[in-house]
Amino acid sequence: MKALVYAAPSRVEVRDVPEPQPRDHAAKVRMRYCGVCGTDIAIHAGKHPRAKAPLVIGHEFVGVIEEVRGGTRGFKPGDRVVAYPLLSCGVCLPCRTGTPHVCEKLKLIGIDCDGGMAGFAWVDEDVLFKVDDALSDRIAALIEPLAVIVRSLHQSRYQVRDSAVIIGAGPIGLLTAIALRRSGASRIVISDVDEARLGMCHTLGYETVNGKNGGLVNFVNEATKGEGMDVVFECSGVESAALEVTKLARVGGTICMTGIHKAPRPVDLREINFKEQTLVGSRVYTKREFEQTVSYAAQIRDDLEHVVTQVVPLTKSAGIFDMIADPAINTLKVLVDCTA
Known part of the structure; x- marks a missing residue:
């Protein structure tokens, strides 16, 4: 064969x-x-x-x-x-x-x-x-990569009408956006430095920001009057994102590390304390979550076509x-x- x-x-x-x-x-x-x-x-x-x-x-x-x-x-x-x-x-x-x-x-x-x-x-x-x-x-x-998102949403304790920022507009980032929109998120912002991927996300109706030179932090600060977003999904695995995540989440917000970083990264732990943020990891998925995703994919199949x-x-x-x-x-x- x-x-x-x-x-x-x-x-x-x-x-x-x-x-x-x-x-x-x-x-x-x-x-x-x-x-x-x-x-x-x-x-x-x-x-x-x-x-x-x-x-x-x-x-x-x-x-x-x-x-x-x-x-x-x-x-x-x-x-x-x-x-x-x-x-x-x-x-x-x-x-x-x-x-x-x-x-x-x-x-x-x-x-x-x-x-x-x-x-x-x-x-x-x-x-x-x-x-x-x-x-x-x-x-x-x-279904397999979508199961990663199901796990990530569970780990983040995302709730309906939460606002969310997604770092990384690759397949995992876009799948996260699709799941959030289907779940009733109040606002979804996707960041990347690849203009082609941002263009695709924008065409699909998502709010996009080029994250070069602190562009995402500035955008979120202006858009939320400095308050930050409810949930941050870090899907890029890049070093600069690790230092930005605490600046993007609100007081009491959650940062979910969906992407896997291949090396230790600097993170501003002071903000975790001062803003009482939750930083949570997410790794693959449980067997139950994979099973749930099989039926979930059928429900959102029209969005997945993109x-x-x-x-x-x-x-x-x-x-x-x-x-x-x-x-x-x-x-x-x-x-x-x-x-x-």
């Missing part, structure tokens, strides 16, 4: 690889679409500490079941499914106390074992969820990371069509 394989830093290749071996209590899934994630970009760059070549990448996938071995959950051939891709150890403290999504040895499909940018994969039944018939394959491929900007056939995907890195192409969310 064809697969997109991480071969070495800055090199992926479309290869003919053997089909994976059948497993008991698992299903053979013929892949349809698989999304490209920021984690995949890090793998391609050789910067992910666990991903080892050769590796079939991809953890944001949707496919159709072709065979089930020892089925106990009622799946059958023809079912469209997505997978909860987290692999927990089951024995560490988080796993023993009900939070396996923050397992001390957490692994993921497509990072620690072969993933979904391929013709087929055998996937354990207990991580599969059937996709609503109303949802297209393209939108179903967004997130996918490019689809690349698997057979022509060797240059996909060069395409994403090219500022002239203006990618947001790129999918690999595993059937082509």
Whole structure:
């Protein structure tokens, strides 16, 4: 079968690889679409500490079941499914106390074992969820990143009619904005330094600000008469954002770290004290939240149509990371069509 394989830093290749071996209590899934994630970009760059070549990448996938071995959950051939891709150890403290999504040895499909940018994969039944018939394959491929947002909103304790500022207009930032608007936010401001992405968000009806040179802090101060916003979602992972977040949130406001920072960052902890702000982390999602997202995606599918900007056939995907890195192409969310 064809697969997109991480071969070495800055090199992926479309290869003919053997089909994976059948497993008991698992299903053979013929892949349809698989999304490209920021984690995949890090793998391609050789910067992910666990991903080892050769590796079939991809953890944001949707496919159709072709065979089930020892089925106990009622799946059958023809079912469209997505997978909860987290692999927990089951024995560490988080796993023993009900939070396996923050397992001390957490692994993921497509990072620690072969993933979904391929013709087929055998996937354990207990991580599969059937996709609503109303949802297209393209939108179903967004369920995994959308689950990140569901978790983030839960962690932030966002409430209806709260105001929110989102730092970062990438896929996670835009998905956050979509979920907030659907949830009745009173005001949503999205910041980035990429004018193309800001333009896309503006076209979709969101209030946008270029964050260069403190532009976001100045805008929020003027717009709120210095009071700040109820919730800040930091989705960019960039250093400058870490120092700005406390200036953007109101007294008693919440800062939710949705994006993962790859290094320690300076944060103004004095403002956390003086303004009694809450700074909370958010990491992936629980299995329950992933299940909730499967049905949630069907409810907001019309909004999600705007997130996918490019689809690349698997057979022509060797240059996909060069395409994403090219500022002239203006990618947001790129999918690999595993059937082509």
